[in-house]
Amino acid sequence: MWLKNYYIEITGVLVFIALFYFLTSGQIMELGSLMAKFAITDNVQLQNLSTIFLSIFIEGLPFILMGVFVSVLIHEFVDEEVIWKWIPKNPLLSIPLAACLGIFLPICECGIVPFARRLIQKGLPAHTAFTFLLAAPIVNPVTAVSTYIAFRNNWDMVFLRLGLGAGIAVAMGIMFLLFFSKTDVLKGNLQKADCHHSCHHDHAHPHDHCHDHRGLEARLCHAFYHAIFEFIDMGKYFVAGAFIAACFQTFIGLSVMKSVAAHEGIAVIVMMGIAFGLSICSSSDAFVAASFRGILGNAPLFSFLVYGPMMDLKNLLMMIGSFRSSVVWFFWGGTTLLTILSILLFV
Numbered sequence: 256m257w258l259k260n261y262y263i264e265i266t267g268v269l270v271f272i273a274l275f276y277f278l279t280s281g282q283i284m285e286l287g288s289l290m291a292k293f294a295i296t297d298n299v300q301l302q303n304l305s306t307i308f309l310s311i312f313i314e315g316l317p318f319i320l321m322g323v324f325v326s327v328l329i330h331e332f333v334d335e336e337v338i339w340k341w342i343p344k345n346p347l348l349s350i351p352l353a354a355c356l357g358i359f360l361p362i363c364e365c366g367i368v369p370f371a372r373r374l375i376q377k378g379l380p381a382h383t384a385f386t387f388l389l390a391a392p393i394v395n396p397v398t399a400v401s402t403y404i405a406f407r408n409n410w411d412m413v414f415l416r417l418g419l420g421a422g423i424a425v426a427m428g429i430m431f432l433l434f435f436s437k438t439d440v441l442k443g444n445l446q447k448a449d450c451h452h453s454c455h456h457d458h459a460h461p462h463d464h465c466h467d468h469r470g471l472e473a474r475l476c477h478a479f480y481h482a483i484f485e486f487i488d489m490g491k492y493f494v495a496g497a498f499i500a501a502c503f504q505t506f507i508g509l510s511v512m513k514s515v516a517a518h519e520g521i522a523v524i525v526m527m528g529i530a531f532g533l534s535i536c537s538s539s540d541a542f543v544a545a546s547f548r549g550i551l552g553n554a555p556l557f558s559f560l561v562y563g564p565m566m567d568l569k570n571l572l573m574m575i576g577s578f579r580s581s582v583v584w585f586f587w588g589g590t591t592l593l594t595i596l597s598i599l600l601f602v
Contacts, residue, residue: 300505307501311542312494320486342383350428353386354394354421361395368573372441381440385586386428392537392564393420402560405541406548419561419601423593430589440582495533500546522555523598527591530563537564554602562594 342349342356362370371388375381392398394417406412516522535543544559566587574583 304501304505307505307546308497311497311500311546316539342379346380346382346428346432349380349383350386350425350432353383353428354390354424356387357391357393357395360391361397362391367391368570368577372577375441380432381435381438381582382428382432385431386424389427389565389590390421390424393417393561394424395537397538398541398564401538402541405545407545415602416557416560419557419594419597420565423561423565423590423597426593427586427589430585434585435582438582440578442577442579495535497543499529499533500543503547516551516555519552519554522551523558523595526551526555526559527562527594530559531567533563534567534569535563540564554598557602558594558598561598562591565594566590 342352367388371384374384374387399413399417402413402416403410530540533543540563541560544556547559548556571583571587574586578586
C-alpha cells in the first residue's frame with residue numbers, strides 16, 4: 256500500500272539517482288580528473304548503460320512535456336459535446352473523420368479511454384468513438400514531430416507510422432459498425448451517465464466541463480496542477496522503457512538482437528509484446544524504438560511504434576473497467592491481428 260501511495264516520490268528519487276550517476280560517471284563531456292575521481296564505477300558496461308539510457312531519456316523528455324500540456328489543456332478547455340456535434344452521423348464520413356481528429360485534438364493514449372467513454376455516454380456511436388480511441392494517440396502532431404526527430408528527419412517513417420495507425424483504426428471502426436452497432440458497449444453501471452456522474456466519477460480525470468464557470472486563470476491553474484501528476488505518471492513508463500532498451504543493447508548484446516531480428520516474424524511479435532508491457536506514451540516512444548534502428552529491421556520497429564499507442568497494458572486495464580468484456584477482447588484481438596497483418600503487407 257505504501258508503494259501505491261508514494262510512487263510519485265519514489266519515481267522522482269529513482270530519476271534523480273540515475274541523473275546523479277550519469278553526471279558523476281564522467282560521460283557527458285571531459286570534466287577533468289576531479290570528476291573522474293568521483294565516478295561511481297569504472298565498469299565499461301555500466302557506463303555504456305548510463306550513456307544510452309540518458310541519451311534516450313533526454314531526447315524524449317521535451318516531447319513528454321509537450322504531450323502532457325497539450326492533453327490537459329484540451330481536456331480542460333474542449334467540451335466533448337462540441338466534438339460530438341462536429342462528427343457527421345453517416346458512418347462512411349464519421350469513421351475516416353474520427354481517424355484524423357487527433358490532428359486537431361492530440362490527446363495522449365494515457366487519457367484517451369476516459370475521453371472516448373464520455374463521448375459514448377453522451378451519444379457518440381461506438382464505431383466512431385473506438386476509431387478515435389485507436390487513431391488519436393498516433394495521428395497527431397506531437398507524435399509526428401517526435402517520430403521525425405527520433406528517426407533523424409526521416410519523413411517516410413512518420414508518414415508510414417501515421418498511415419498504418421489511421422488504416423488500422425478505420426478497419427476496426429468498420430468492424431465495430433458491423434458487430435456492435437446495436438449493442439451497448441459500456442458496462443451496465445456506466446450506460447446511463449448524467450453530468451454529475453461524468454464530473455465526479457472519472458478516475459483518470461476527475462473533472463469535466465459540465466457547467467464549468469471558473470475563470471481562465473483558475474482553469475489554467477487546474478490544468479497545470481493535473482499536468483504535474485500526469486507527467487509523473489507518463490514519465491515512469493518512459494523511464495522504464497528507456498532503461499530496458501539500454502539494458503537490451505548493453506547486456507544482451509548486438510549479436511543476440513541480430514539473431515532475433517533475422518527471424519522477422521518473431522521480432523515483430525517480441526516488439527509488440529514489449530510495447531504492450533512498457534505502455535510508453537506515444538509522444539516519446541519513438542526515441543525508444545529509434546535506439547534499436549541499427550539492430551532491428553523496419554517491420555519490428557513499426558510493430559512497436561504502431562501497436563504500443565493503440566494497445567498497451569494500462570489502457571487495457573482501463574477498458575476492462577469501462578466496457579463489456581466481449582467488447583474489450585474483440586478490440587484487443589482485432590487490433591493485434593490487424594497490426595500484424597498491416598506490418599507484413601505494407602512494411
